[in-house]
Amino acid sequence: MSVKKISVSGLGYIGLPTATMFAHHGAKVIGLDVNQHAIDTINQGKIHIVEPGLEEIVKSVVESGHLKASLVAEPADAFLIAVPTPFKGEDHTPDLSYIEAAVRTISPVLEKGNVVILESTSPVGATEQMVEWLFAHRPDLKFATHANDTEVDVFIAYCPERVLPGQVIRELVENDRTIGGITPESAKKAAEVYRIFVKGELVITNARTAEMTKLTENAFRDVNIAFANELSLIGDRLDINVWELIALANRHPRVNILSPGAGVGGHCIAVDPWFIVNKTPDLARMVATAREVNDYKPKWVVEKIEQEVAKLGDLGRKPKVALLGLAFKPDIDDLRESPAVEIAVDMGKKEGIELLLVEPNIEKLPKKIKNGTLISQEYALNKADLLIICVSHSSFKSIKKDHRFISFVN
Template structure:
């Protein structure tokens, strides 16, 4: 078994470190966030993920996982740090470079550096350049230099796990391992084959970096098509949920469901890395990002127009996270919508989300925003906005909202209604449940 040092103990690094420790490796995880380190060492992850606490507690109790704020020497170094966007939708690689600089003094002959952070094409090669500058005593590989002799190995293995299913997908998903050289890739394979039960697909580091980006760009484009359809349907007075449902009866059509936008650490960010690398050649990718970024603003405009019916309306927003059944707020369109609504001084905003225990910093200091339970949100609301399809919300009774104005951006009520042959409202349409029933009666007559 190997000694492994994991840089970054967030949504990717911590599950990976715990999984490696569970397979017998000696793992040291480090993070600059001292509060997160303290929480992890007490056996409590600083975010919720099913079964992670159990796996973490076992790894700590056996001594195979140690967590601290500094790196140590190891056979393998995994970089799992953020790659956010900065002004102008450009990639911010400062966290990756900082992690690389941190581990450089700890490298030894035979060490393997694995970049898991989603990154623009060429980032893995730039890590080689930084390591070579910091450690002139080590021979560092160069891209596709098959004949060279090197002291360390460097590769890119992009993460492919979904919040809420991380531990299962760590084991069951295919992984791509892109080496600076083939020998680098094979060194990465030797580690991942100890816990991945699916295929390990070997390629070069540039291809591996690009594959991760196009996976998320493809999903972004498909979501943008659905979101654009919802806005067109609203303009034309068509029920987008019924239109998509009927179109998907075609054997070669599979349109996704629209929503309030796109969030999370991948789909809302990664396509911009491609645009930044080839701005004149990535027009479709750029437009899809712009459509999805526009959607939350469109939802806010709809709600504000509705609010004019009331003197000082109470708007209850169901859901704050970026997707259903997780506590992750990163790039959440629901959070963006609530924040934008709260800037209207004539609105009182109630927020309910079973996965959020307290208002995030962006909302905490706003006097017209309160976190409440779903029943209080329903009772007090003039306008109800469904933003995230949490499992708990799917059990809500449509009849309870008969006297409310409803903006259903995710077709939540339509899930229950369609079971009774009733079609839901458009992601951008605004109606009461009574309006939905009237429409349904016409459709099923």
């Protein structure tokens, strides 16, 4: 199979870097998105997200004609779908409507021999559901529903990313990829697509196992973070410095406890374990408990901040409380599922304080944060009565700390 043109649906934190790397390695790429601002920005050779090293490559591949962003699908050899998979509501039911919309967009231009790859982090069975949607839109094409199907017009596979924000360009190329096909031949066809730029090993399996692999990886990390966060709660209750405690425990040659924080954020670790719980609620007890521990941590942080505010006494005005950092991890602009944002939302509801917010990687606050003001780091240092560090941005590490500072990260 010769893969010369690739379509990528979803030009966000994963889709745009992926489309860019395909284009950078010689493929013609059409990037699809529903956000006109994102499309216009990319077609100007710029980016609408923060990712080190990405903008220079985007500029190059746009100028060379290898990458174009659009609202409208075009025929291609391979189609990748990298759209969000949020929850429908408070019960953490997965919302696959974005995947369904992407399928609806590309279906009219599908041809025999095409490969369709789902990259979106999804619950087990999502790839099979995608096949049903594809068949509903294109009954004239043959799609495999079982591993032993041989008469296939369009090859379907699932291949999740496993990259670290801030290191996406390098990790997209170097990391191993798990590729799960509806049929073995589908997995092989998908592997040919990724071999355009991936230097890591391409490991072949079936679609359900690939889906569960991604969820397992992030559930593993979530459980380990929950242990660290739970230690921080216990340490606070027992008047033990959790940072010293973990450092001492980690001197054991077979112990490697992670660092606690204000919670767990990002679209993966804070979301994926719930997909496991949703499918098998009677079995995924440890996974569910870890989620509950990590989801509780921002609420605990708010309680601690309120206690510190009370210690300020009567200032004759509302105390100024500055939260430093809103992204879900250091030195990025990604606010998805960020515990710091949740803390800011809750603190914004407190009438007895003036809430100041410092996030050097964004230009405006998300709408869900009420009664908070986005300010500079310098203003916060000069004016705040309390400074709460929620994220370890590089710019915060050089600050000379005084009695006003409380940090929930190491």
